[in-house]
Amino acid sequence: MSTSAHSKRGYHHGDLPAALLRAAGKFLEKEGVEALSLRALTRRTGVSHAAPYRHFRDRESLLAALAAEGFAMLGRAQREAAAAGGLRAMGEAYVRFALEHPQRFRLMFGGQLKIARHPALREVATQTFEGLSGALAARVGDAPGARDASIAAWALVHGLSQLLLGDRIAPGARQGRGQDQFIRDVLGT
């Protein structure tokens, strides 16, 4: 399947960076960050073990690119939710993103990436967050304390995502509700 470049590849690959990122994305969600090795990716991409170094400074840079993709996705999800359903929908979309891409989310917020070392990543992340806080400000106003409330809202949503991902919430707490309904109820408090 997939792009023309795949079948009749000779010495040169055609678009290794994209292929690596695609493979890495799949591997990431299946096995987790710590299991993701560059060499595993080269095997799956049919390329030699040192090839990635032509496109990524080192393993961490590949991870940074992966995280950047993640922020882009999250940003898009947030914009769509904002357009469609307002604040509440944005919160739910945030949590949904985390649950749909647990390992990606972990990579983005887990803290193993030293953001300072990856300007491109810092860029996308900042942009996403500005969009987010912009949307919040537009709906919350500029009263003193509004800023704090925005941060609290974000923290709530983010924390709920983390706890759900980590299976830290006792099964009993859901009290029979579906996951979606549960999330709505908790965020609604």
Add this chain to the structure above:
Amino acid sequence: MSTSAHSKRGYHHGDLPAALLRAAGKFLEKEGVEALSLRALTRRTGVSHAAPYRHFRDRESLLAALAAEGFAMLGRAQREAAAAGGLRAMGEAYVRFALEHPQRFRLMFGGQLKIARHPALREVATQTFEGLSGALAARVGDAPGARDASIAAWALVHGLSQLLLGDRIAPGARQGRGQDQFIRDVLGT
């Protein structure tokens, strides 16, 4: 410095597990989980590279023990705060713990540890959380929705910790307040 066992150590160490955990704790906070290698610990402990395997099944088990210590610490901090200042104080203590032991916190909640594989860890963690939700329930009552509110409160506190650790909060948001005051204000909303 240090215990009697240190100076005149012969073939046997005296208390390797404890020594390893101590070294690991220091190393963890200084260099982060991913940089923590068993071999580095053996060097600092003056013991051969395979010695840890007499006491920990593998690297992950050592990390699990480290995390377990963390949950015990957090639990203690929570109990003290509960006794001294109530709900508000507990929240602040939680965030303070995260900021004082960033790497430990990351290890505890970062999700790289498969908790199912480490019963002892699961035990302490569960115990800590039960204490936590017990204290919450005692102060919030049993009204319908109270349970959700507890979870929301926990999520808020946890999320704020994460965001602060990840440097995700724009410097401007603090608006000149000290860190402590800022945390109080955000949790107060």
Add this chain to the structure above:
DNA sequence: CGCTCAATGTTGACAAGAGCAACATCAATC
């Protein structure tokens, strides 16, 4: 059309770490 060169891949190293197995040492017990 044929050459040249920069980009992209490859091969073959090295060092570091996880983990295993075979062997060494010690301390407590009979």
Add this chain to the structure above:
DNA sequence: GATTGATGTTGCTCTTGTCAACATTGAGCG
């Protein structure tokens, strides 16, 4: 005092990240 189970050690193997030297190729220039 001999035995033995717990604790350490030595010496591998396998995997991985990373580097350096070399190979191949397509694009642009003459």
